[in-house]
Amino acid sequence: MKPDDRIRVMEIIARMNVGGSATQVAGLCERLNPDEFDHRLYTGHVDGGEGDHLRLRDTAIPVHHIPGLGRSIRPIDDYRALLRLVRAMRAFRPHIIHTWTTKAGALGRVAARASGVGAARIHAFHGHQLHAHVPGLRRRVYVRAERLLAPMTDRLVTVGAQVRDDLLAAGIGRPEQYVVIPPGVRLGPLPTRAAAREALGLPLDAPVVAYVGRLKKMKRPDRFAEVAAEVLERVPGCRFVVCGSGALKEDMERAVMPMWDSFRLLGWRRDVETVYAAADVVLLTGDNEGTAVSLVEAGMAGVPVVATRVGSVAEIVQDRRTGLLAGPDVEELAGHTVQVLLDPGLARRMGEAARRWTTRAFGVDRLVADTEALYRSLRGAARAGVGSR
Structure with missing residues (x-):
């Protein structure tokens, strides 16, 4: 395929902090066929205190930084980021605009419509904000925004069937818009158990x-401490x-102080x-998960998992075969x-089954x-605007 004939793809994510979305984006940036795709990454900066996926994994992925596209919601900065995205789209003229994370999904899809470039639009949901632990107002705003944005999108990609079903139940998008693409992970060479123990x-x-x-509310590190x-x-x-x-982080430190040693x-x-x-075990105690990359990595390392049965976790961990699933109950998780x-x-047996399953x-x-x-x-599928349908 001639370079001028390549499919131009614009990948937009708020920030490349450590997590499932950044892992997927990095995998695509590193592995998409460069002879067929002109693939470019547009992202904001990682906030202080968050792990930067690109630095921690020491990758050399070219990045187009968009100031204001990071985590924080600041109307003026967000508006400037929107304008920068519009300009970038008009300069690049992508065939595909693929957005990740809530903020980048909103700004990217609005910018795609405003730019007039006629690109097909994809938005990826690694998870969602529909669960009870999310404050009611925030959840309602999220649902309303995603309902408005769905008609501006050609495909809604979810990492698991449960995430898709949750979004559909909330009235977000139509069934025919959805595509389930499970995460893809590559784990580096494992040291020996003895070398790993010595290093740590x-x-x-x-x-x-x-x-x-991450140590954040949704992941329930407090519950992890209670289980411990x-x-x-x-x-x-x-x-x-x-x-x-x-x-x-500081809450976690206080919670484990009685068990510090x-x-x-x-x-x-x-x-x-x-x-x-x-x-010997990887333990996940969260209230909400899309498809947790750490559980995939654990499986690839041959480590059994104990996890809460939330989101699409059951699509990774095969209960009683590659790990054990439980409700959000400390006693059950500990047991x-x-x-x-x-x-x-x-x-x-579970570790060996997990390695075979996750690798495949x-x-x-x-x-x-x-x-x-x-x-x-x-x-x-490129067009002048979704609203013209």
Whole structure:
């Protein structure tokens, strides 16, 4: 394919902070066929205190920075970001505009309509804000905005069927607009268990439970601390590793202070593979998840998972085969964790099944193939504006 004939794709995400959306975007930026796609990333800056995915993973992805496109909502800055996106679209003339995250999805789709470039529009939902823990006003505003934006979109991509069904139940979009594309992940080489334990300062023979992710309300790190306390009652020598940071970092530190000697708070690390290699169980305790990348990574590392049965988690963790699922109950989560820790045979079987399953279903090459097929199918969908339909 001649360079002038390539499909021009404009990827827009608010910020490339550590998380599922940034992992997917980075995988696409690194792997899309450059002979077929002219693929460009437009993003804001990562806020202080958040892990920067591009820096932590040491990638060399070219980035077009859009000031004001970051996390914070500031009307003047947001308006300027909107104008910058319009100018960028008119200069690049993309065939496809693919937006990620709530703010970038809103600004990107409005800019696409205002620019008049006639690109096909895709918005990706890694999760949503429909659950009860989200304040009522914020949830209502979110639903209203996404209902208004859906008619301005050709395809709504979700990481799992449950996320799609939740959005449809809220009146967002039409069934025929939706495409489910599960996440795609690539995990680096794993160190040996002994080397990983030594690197993290963990005893070689201690049971280890790991948490990998942002420390924010939705992830319920407070519940993780409560589960840890229950586990320690039954497995006194257990160690807990927390890889991540966020707004609730200080709250987490206070919560685990009575168990301080049993915890390692690592912050963000480039070598997340080391954390998985050191762990016997990965524990997820959140109230809401799209398709948690940490659970995919754990599976690829051969580590069984204990997780809350929320969002599309059950589409990653096969209950009683690759891990154990529970309700948001501390006692149940602790019981499942202890069961895996005290039964090495069960842990080994689940870990091996998890590695086979996640490697087959959630590899980055599968993500890229699915996304390339979607882009090809939409190249002919460019139009002057959705409202003209």
